[in-house]
Amino acid sequence: MIQYRFGAEGDLTAPSDDRLTVGDPRVIDFLAKLARKLLTPAVARRHPELGSLGFFLRPAELNRTVAHLQRDDAIVFPRGNVFHIPPANVDTIFVYSWALSALAGNHNVVRISERSATAADTILTALNEVLAEADPVIGRTQRMITYGRDDKVTAALSNWADLRVIWGGDSAVEAIRKHPLRPSARDLTFPDRTSWAALSAAGWRAAEPARRREAVLGFTNDSYWFDQAACSSPRTVFLVGENTDDVREEFIELLLQTVGQRGWEIDAAMAVEKRVNAYGLAATGAVSAMTFPANSVTAMSLNTVPDAPRRWIGAGAFPFAEVGSLLELVPAMNRQDQTFSHFGFGRDELREFALALGGRGVDRIVPFGSALTFGSIWDGYDLPREFTRLTTLVE
């Protein structure tokens, strides 16, 4: 049973005579109007994450992305048909994934989870309002649907697609990959990821108190927004320097204050979840100390850097480990690692770290507060490029 949430109803895989171009003005017009709707104060107040989305979809931003796609050695075209399978619970990803693909001129079908949250409904309402006054080609080429466990639909759309975009972690990728693609098509996958935070003790000590507060506020948003379970939410905090106990203590103190002020609530079930995980890490010898200053914050001391857990251990659960320099972390990083949020480091230090990683792990190195900010380069992919194909012409 297919529920049509956006766009024309009917056969999703039927051949279409509609043609869009890379950076099609009708698409840019549509996305710009959507951005305006998402940036209205009423929406932004209720769902602040939609504000960032609206910002991402501003015409200037879109035009920059399109300009960036153009090249001298080839003509850029849409990839064709794109089937998006976004995650259920991070409710804005589907728009980023779809919007960049639409901007590239593709025909898109987006599967929206049955379990999608209220922000998703708000976006869909906005999308449909804009659609009413948009060029009809948008509705004919851009479709968003919800369907339950139905392998037939997934199989048909997989066979239709030139590119299949699978978000939602390893299990989603595995489940969806059971459905074959056409020989010419391929997958763009977003598997399970782990993200980290690093705090320079020297940088922290040198920072004004206001800067420290600001850093902690950013870190708090990064961590608590999606219950610390978004792929880019930091888990372990690396304290870089020597004798960093004072830094850790003040950081936790500010964290407790900020979480309280922001009103992030950690319920009893989550508190128990965190205890189970912390005790488990202690039992196996991964952590040597654990403290529970409040339900909102669980702090642990890791015995060694490789002991840092790569799985989700609850909202507001922070293993800490001290290292002498960022370079000491390089051997512990691997392909699963995505975002590395930082505070207090110099530009050279960060660049040296990035170069030492050599692309073997960590796709994003961003300051505290930007971990969740979506960009068109994500998980190591330049998404607009992934959504296009190239034709070479030699005269």
Added chain:
Amino acid sequence: MSSVFTLSQAAKEEILLKELSALTEHHRENCEPYARILAANGYRNATSVEGLPWLPVRLFKNLELKSIPDDEVYKVLTSSGTTGGEVSKIYLDKAAAAEQTRKLGATVQSVLGPKRLPMILVDTKAMLKDRKSFSARGAGVLGMSNFGRNHVWALDNEGHVDVEALKGFLEQYGKEPFLIFGFTYLVWLHLYEVALDNGLDLSNGILIHSGGWKKLVDQAVSPEEFRKRLAAVGLTQVHNYYGMIEQIGTIFLEGASGGSLYCPDFADVVIRDPETWAEQPVGKPGLIEVISTLPTSYPGHVLLTEDLGVVHGVDDGDWPGKRFSVLGRLPRAEARGCSDTYREAA
């Protein structure tokens, strides 16, 4: 009648603090993961029962926790959890296995008397053959069946009520005290209605039942309603109990007048505030911590459950000590992140 419900709260706490502190040291010396947890938690010693270090009960699903060498493992109990197929593993040596049976016996004898009574099992024999559900339900029924004799199964192999078997049993044994055991919802669904429809005389029966109220709450049957309706078919000696495989042998038994569970002399409960984790005062609900001297072969002597409960009073009920109720279960925390979310994946 000999009873294990004898100690006042103060007397009990004095004994339990001593025994459980010693047990904590015993496990610390013999169970390395447990020792690491205590070290990470900074535990040194307790000056009150409330101060004893608790483990979240779910740890037994994730970890192998035992305080005996492998070659002394006599029995491994497993319980299938309700979520994600995780299974608790409880390791018993010979001594612990014998002691838990003995203490469970002593607890039920506090209401049954020392003699084995003729017994109705409100269940089906077929269930014992079902390997999947055997561990939880079967172990409960088999464990309890030891305390009766001349058993009759109330349900046939198809799960229908065997009215003739019940009538035959009552004809033979119904004039003297007899024991009825079953899971709460089975008693409600099968025994109560059949007794009502067929005019069965259950007035000499002593019912011991357990297994959670969720299915009954769904049908809007409260524990009070349950007792009231059973009384209408003559069944007035009714004892609910609360217990878990992670503290096998320890059950918290409902007193004669109903409405409250009581702790045997070798066990206790602490209701914890889920915000401060301190003990709640009487009347304030919180998470139930169960305490028992029985777990000697694994560090399960102080466990924080994921059940909510409330203490109604201390030394003021059918038996001395704390009396409490179980109010329900804490929901399982779930992440709303980008991985772990595609369970309905097509």
